Amino acid sequence: MSLIDKFHDTRVLCLGDVMLDRFISGAVNRISPESPVPVLSVSESKIFAGGAANVAENVAALGGRCTLVGVVGQDGAARELEAMMQAQPRISAAFVPVADRPTTEKTRFVAHGQHMLRADNEIGEPVDAATEAALLSVIATHVQSHHVLVLSDYAKGVLTDTVVRGAIDLAIRVGVPVIVDPKSPQLERYNGATVVTPNTKETQVATGVMLHDDAKATEAGCKVLAETTIGAVLITRAEKGMTLVTRNAAPLHIVPRAREVADVGGAGDTVIAALALALGGGSELGRAATIANTAAGIVVGKRGTATVTGSELMEALEAETRSGLAPPQVKVLSWSEALLRVEAWRRDGLRVGFTNGCFDILHIGHIGILSFARAHCDRLVVGLNADASVRRLKGAHRPVNSQDDRAVVLAALAVVDAVVMFDQDSPQELIVHLQPDALVKGADYQLSEIVGADVVLARGGEVLRFELVPGRSTTKTIDRAKQSAAT
Numbered sequence: 001m002s003l004i005d006k007f008h009d010t011r012v013l014c015l016g017d018v019m020l021d022r023f024i025s026g027a028v029n030r031i032s033p034e035s036p037v038p039v040l041s042v043s044e045s046k047i048f049a050g051g052a053a054n055v056a057e058n059v060a061a062l063g064g065r066c067t068l069v070g071v072v073g074q075d076g077a078a079r080e081l082e083a084m085m086q087a088q089p090r091i092s093a094a095f096v097p098v099a100d101r102p103t104t105e106k107t108r109f110v111a112h113g114q115h116m117l118r119a120d121n122e123i124g125e126p127v128d129a130a131t132e133a134a135l136l137s138v139i140a141t142h143v144q145s146h147h148v149l150v151l152s153d154y155a156k157g158v159l160t161d162t163v164v165r166g167a168i169d170l171a172i173r174v175g176v177p178v179i180v181d182p183k184s185p186q187l188e189r190y191n192g193a194t195v196v197t198p199n200t201k202e203t204q205v206a207t208g209v210m211l212h213d214d215a216k217a218t219e220a221g222c223k224v225l226a227e228t229t230i231g232a233v234l235i236t237r238a239e240k241g242m243t244l245v246t247r248n249a250a251p252l253h254i255v256p257r258a259r260e261v262a263d264v265g266g267a268g269d270t271v272i273a274a275l276a277l278a279l280g281g282g283s284e285l286g287r288a289a290t291i292a293n294t295a296a297g298i299v300v301g302k303r304g305t306a307t308v309t310g311s312e313l314m315e316a317l318e319a320e321t322r323s324g325l326a327p328p329q330v331k332v333l334s335w336s337e338a339l340l341r342v343e344a345w346r347r348d349g350l351r352v353g354f355t356n357g358c359f360d361i362l363h364i365g366h367i368g369i370l371s372f373a374r375a376h377c378d379r380l381v382v383g384l385n386a387d388a389s390v391r392r393l394k395g396a397h398r399p400v401n402s403q404d405d406r407a408v409v410l411a412a413l414a415v416v417d418a419v420v421m422f423d424q425d426s427p428q429e430l431i432v433h434l435q436p437d438a439l440v441k442g443a444d445y446q447l448s449e450i451v452g453a454d455v456v457l458a459r460g461g462e463v464l465r466f467e468l469v470p471g472r473s474t475t476k477t478i479d480r481a482k483q484s485a486a487t
Contacts, residue, residue, distance in 0.1 A: 332411050
C-alpha cells in the first residue's frame with residue numbers, strides 16, 4: 001500500500017480559525033454616476049470553506065478524515081459553513097458557538113477574474129475563558145482517537161496562548177504529533193510542537209533573518225530551533241520551494257513544483273493537510289514535506305480556494321520521478337494495489353474504464369483500442385494475460401515477449417493509467433474485483449460474448465465495442481516477420 005493510499009485511514013484533528021469565503025463575481029462596464037467607483041454587475045456568488053475549515057476540506061479531498069474544531073457565531077454564515085461541513089462525509093465538525101461574535105467571513109468582489117475589493121466581517125479579539133475551556137474540552141475528547149493534531153492559526157482570536165498550550169500538552173500526553181501553521185511571530189508559544197510551517201514573511205518577522213537564499217533560510221530555521229523546543233521548522237518559500245530544518249539531520253531544500261500559477265490562495269492550507277496526512281500515515285518528516293510541496297504545486301494551478309485530490313497527488317508524485325517523467329513500472333499494479341487505486345479515482349468522481357488482452361507485440365490495432373477506451377473514461381486499467389494464460393490461449397510458441405516486458409511497454413503509453421496481470425483464461429475475476437464503470441472490447445465480439453459485460457452493466461456501467469483495424473493482429477505481424485526472414 002502506498003503512502004497516499006494510507007491517507008484513507010488517517011484521522012486528523014484540526015483546531016483553528018474557521019472562516020467562510022464568499023466570492024461575488026461579475027462584470028464592470030461603467031462607472032457609477034454617484035461617485036467615481038466601478039459598478040459591478042453581479043452574475044455569480046459562491047461560498048467556500050476558509051481558514052481551518054479549508055484545511056479540513058483539503059484533508060477530505062486527499063482521502064483522509066478530519067475532525068474540525070473552531071468557533072462560530074450564531075448567524076447565517078455559521079449555518080452556511082456548518083451545512084458545507086455536513087455535506088462532507090469525511091469531515092466531522094465540532095464547532096463551539098459564541099453569541100457575541102460573528103463567524104469570520106471574507107467577501108471578495110471579483111470582476112473579469114480580478115479582485116476589486118475584499119470585505120471582512122470578524123472580531124479578532126481573543127475568545128473568553130469559557131470558550132477556551134470549551135475548545136480544550138473538545139480536544140481532550142478527540143485527540144487520542146486521531147493520528148495527528150493540526151493548529152491552524154489565522155490570528156482571529158481562537159488560538160490564544162491558553163488554547164495553544166493546552167492543546168499541545170494534551171497531544172504530547174497521548175503521543176500524537178502536532179503540526180502548527182503559525183501566525184504569531186512569537187514562535188516559542190508553540191513549544192513542544194512537532195513541526196511549525198511559517199512562510200517567508202512570518203519567518204523573517206520571527207527571526208529577523210532575511211531569507212535571500214537557502215543559506216539564510218537554514219540560518220533562520222536553526223535560530224527558531226535554538227530559541228524554542230519545537231521539533232522542526234518547515235519554511236514555505238513560495239516560488240523558492242520549501243526548507244526543512246530539523247534537530248537531527250541536514251537541512252532539506254525542496255524545489256517548487258508548480259508549472260503554472262493561477263492562484264496562491266489556500267496553498268498553505270493544502271501544505272498543512274498533506275503534511276498532516278503523510279505524518280499521520282507514518283511517513284518520516286522529509287518525505288512528508290516533499291509530498292506537501294507537490295500538493296502545493298498542484299493547488300496553486302487552480303483558481304479560488306481550491307483543494308487537491310488523492311489521485312491528483314499520487315499521479316503528480318509519480319510524474320516527478322525520472323526528471324519529471326513517470327517510470328512505466330509505477331503503473332504496473334497488483335490486484336490489491338489496483339483496487340486501492342480504482343477506489344481513490346472513484347472517490348474523486350472519476351470514471352474508470354477497463355480493457356484486456358495479451359498485447360504480445362504492440363501494433364496499431366492495440367493503440368487504436370487503447371486510445372478508444374481512454375477516450376471514454378477518465379482513467380484506464382488494462383488487464384494483461386500473464387504468460388501461462390497466453391500459452392493456454394495461443395499455444396506453446398506464445399507469448400513472444402514476457403509478461404513483465406509486455407506490462408512495462410503498455411504502462412509506458414500515456415493513455416494507460418494502470419496495468420494489472422491475471423493468470424486466468426478470462427478477466428472475469430479481475431473485472432469483478434475492480435468493478436469498472438466502462439468495459440471496452442473489439443467489435444469482433446458480440447455483447448453476449450464479452451466477458452464481464454454482465455458485471456459492468458449490473459452496476460449501471462457501459463460496455464463499448466471498438467471497430468478493429470483491418471489486417472492488424474499479433475498473429476499476422478508474426479507471420480509477416482517470418483515471411484520476411486525467409487526471404
